[in-house]
Amino acid sequence: MRDMNPQTLKVACSTCNLRELCMPIDLSKEELDRIDDLVGARRKIKRGTTLFRNGEKFTSLYAIRTGFFKTCVASEDGRDQVTGFQMAGEVVGLDGIVNDHHTCDAVALEDAEVCVMPFDRIEEFSREVHSLQHHVHKIMSREIVREHGVMLLLGSMRAEERLATFLLNLVQRLHTRGFSQSELILRMTREEIGSFLGLKLETVSRTFSRFVEDGIVEVKQRHVRILNPGALRDIINPKAPI
Amino acid sequence: MRDMNPQTLKVACSTCNLRELCMPIDLSKEELDRIDDLVGARRKIKRGTTLFRNGEKFTSLYAIRTGFFKTCVASEDGRDQVTGFQMAGEVVGLDGIVNDHHTCDAVALEDAEVCVMPFDRIEEFSREVHSLQHHVHKIMSREIVREHGVMLLLGSMRAEERLATFLLNLVQRLHTRGFSQSELILRMTREEIGSFLGLKLETVSRTFSRFVEDGIVEVKQRHVRILNPGALRDIINPKAPI
DNA sequence: CGGGACGTTGACGGTCGTCAAAATTAGTGG
DNA sequence: CCACTAATTTTGACGACCGTCAACGTCCCG
Numbered sequence: 001m002r003d004m005n006p007q008t009l010k011v012a013c014s015t016c017n018l019r020e021l022c023m024p025i026d027l028s029k030e031e032l033d034r035i036d037d038l039v040g041a042r043r044k045i046k047r048g049t050t051l052f053r054n055g056e057k058f059t060s061l062y063a064i065r066t067g068f069f070k071t072c073v074a075s076e077d078g079r080d081q082v083t084g085f086q087m088a089g090e091v092v093g094l095d096g097i098v099n100d101h102h103t104c105d106a107v108a109l110e111d112a113e114v115c116v117m118p119f120d121r122i123e124e125f126s127r128e129v130h131s132l133q134h135h136v137h138k139i140m141s142r143e144i145v146r147e148h149g150v151m152l153l154l155g156s157m158r159a160e161e162r163l164a165t166f167l168l169n170l171v172q173r174l175h176t177r178g179f180s181q182s183e184l185i186l187r188m189t190r191e192e193i194g195s196f197l198g199l200k201l202e203t204v205s206r207t208f209s210r211f212v213e214d215g216i217v218e219v220k221q222r223h224v225r226i227l228n229p230g231a232l233r234d235i236i237n238p239k240a241p242i
Numbered sequence: 243m244r245d246m247n248p249q250t251l252k253v254a255c256s257t258c259n260l261r262e263l264c265m266p267i268d269l270s271k272e273e274l275d276r277i278d279d280l281v282g283a284r285r286k287i288k289r290g291t292t293l294f295r296n297g298e299k300f301t302s303l304y305a306i307r308t309g310f311f312k313t314c315v316a317s318e319d320g321r322d323q324v325t326g327f328q329m330a331g332e333v334v335g336l337d338g339i340v341n342d343h344h345t346c347d348a349v350a351l352e353d354a355e356v357c358v359m360p361f362d363r364i365e366e367f368s369r370e371v372h373s374l375q376h377h378v379h380k381i382m383s384r385e386i387v388r389e390h391g392v393m394l395l396l397g398s399m400r401a402e403e404r405l406a407t408f409l410l411n412l413v414q415r416l417h418t419r420g421f422s423q424s425e426l427i428l429r430m431t432r433e434e435i436g437s438f439l440g441l442k443l444e445t446v447s448r449t450f451s452r453f454v455e456d457g458i459v460e461v462k463q464r465h466v467r468i469l470n471p472g473a474l475r476d477i478i479n480p481k482a483p484i
Numbered sequence: 485c486g487g488g489a490c491g492t493t494g495a496c497g498g499t500c501g502t503c504a505a506a507a508t509t510a511g512t513g514g
Numbered sequence: 515c516c517a518c519t520a521a522t523t524t525t526g527a528c529g530a531c532c533g534t535c536a537a538c539g540t541c542c543c544g
Contacts, residue, residue, distance in 0.1 A: 136379075148389075209525085
């Protein structure tokens with residue numbers, strides 16, 4: 001532990017440019033000052049290493065400042081499932097609350113930095129700042145709703161629809177963060193995409209190839225350019241003939 | 243609104259035999275009195291009708307007292323997905339918090355009764371009763387973890403494994419509530435099971451038939467008796483040869 | 485008792501998984 | 515900086531599993 005390292009020193013939400021993504025928007029100056037104490041420290045996570053692991057004691061939620069994560073669960077017999085990909089401004093660790101230990105792994109897919117928010121402190125502040133309380137509830141509810149969408153995808157969509165949904169969702173979230181609407185760099189392998197979408201990596205690769213043939217996207221390894229977003233939307237939501 | 247109806251009159255958590263399922267266990271007498279005010283009213287839901295619907299304004303969470311529900315989401319082009327089945331002591335409505343309106347339907351699969359808990363009151367009491375606050379967080383976290391399990395099922399299991407998982411999960415939850423470990427009555431159709439498991443109703447039916455052939459279960463319509471729970475577990479988690 | 489919802493079973497086909505090999509890229513150490 | 519190995523990706527051939535379509539059987543509930 002080298003807390004003298006400036007990277008793990010306390011930092012302020014009040015001056016964070018991601019505040020509107022992970023904090024309530026309608027805070028008074030006093031409340032903001034209070035909130036600043038929420039973040040215990042920042043922590044850097046090297047690519048390929050874990051922020052937390054299944055079985056580890058739960059202490060904190062983590063707001064992603066930079067970088068890109070995947071979360072995955074594993075069954076007893078070794079098969080595993082990516083449950084989501086998370087980027088700046090999103091919060092991970094919610095799974096740990098119920099049993100006081102984590103039930104999934106959070107792995108950095110690129111070098112990352114997170115704000116560590118001790119959960120007991122979150123609960124303490126939530127009792128005082130109403131809008132923070134409601135914000136915490138919203139974040140958890142949002143995760144539940146997101147997972148409903150994934151269940152719909154896994155339960156009822158074909159490979160092309162899954163991949164189209166995935167791409168549109170990713171690019172939309174990146175756009176919110178100021179990136180391009182049509183270009184993105186995948187931080188994960190085909191296998192990780194497949195695990196998330198309930199497909200094998202070969203199927204993911206083949207489906208990409210089909211999109212390229214059809215002129216819908218351009219793919220150079222992990223660099224993807226969406227040429228025809230309308231076509232992607234049509235794949236998911238085929239227009240009924242009149 | 244006929245509030246003179248005894249069925250919608252206020253009732254007490256403190257005397258409810260499901261309290262340990264939907265409330266924190268370590269409440270003082272004073273806190274319990276407070277909690278009693280959480281439940282605005284009870285509400286009866288007839289089989290086949292909805293407790294709430296996608297798009298409706300969110301006001302309350304609902305603790306199920308009796309009966310059985312399914313929740314389902316729908317995509318724009320009409321396909322839908324059962325996201326869960328809920329029984330006594332479980333809470334529904336969490337999806338509505340994030341956008342102040344519900345994003346799924348909750349349908350009673352048998353006549354049911356729920357405790358209506360206005361969410362603003364939950365937030366208010368949560369600020370005063372720490373254990374209630376933590377309990378609310380746990381309920382939401384539990385739902386997130388549950389959905390992780392469903393994603394694992396939908397993303398990586400074959401039909402037999404899905405149905406085996408489903409049956410063991412149902413019977414385990416029923417057992418917690420004092421019912422048999424080996425017998426259960428399905429409150430949902432094959433199509434609803436299929437929608438939840440990401441399978442077509444024919445596949446569900448065929449898989450049941452295979453289980454019966456193999457002597458693992460006895461099935462008479464919706465009445466299921468599990469003859470060999472070990473075999474069901476082996477299907478999910480095949481023992482590796484030494 | 486009759487009609488409609490629900491469930492079962494069969495035949496067939498499509499989508500995606502499996503296995504394999506080759507191509508391309510990334511990473512590592514000299 | 516380059517060579518070499520490991521990791522990732524692509525593509526093909528084939529087959530399994532599950533979906534589709536269809537017909538029939540069964541159980542409720544009015």
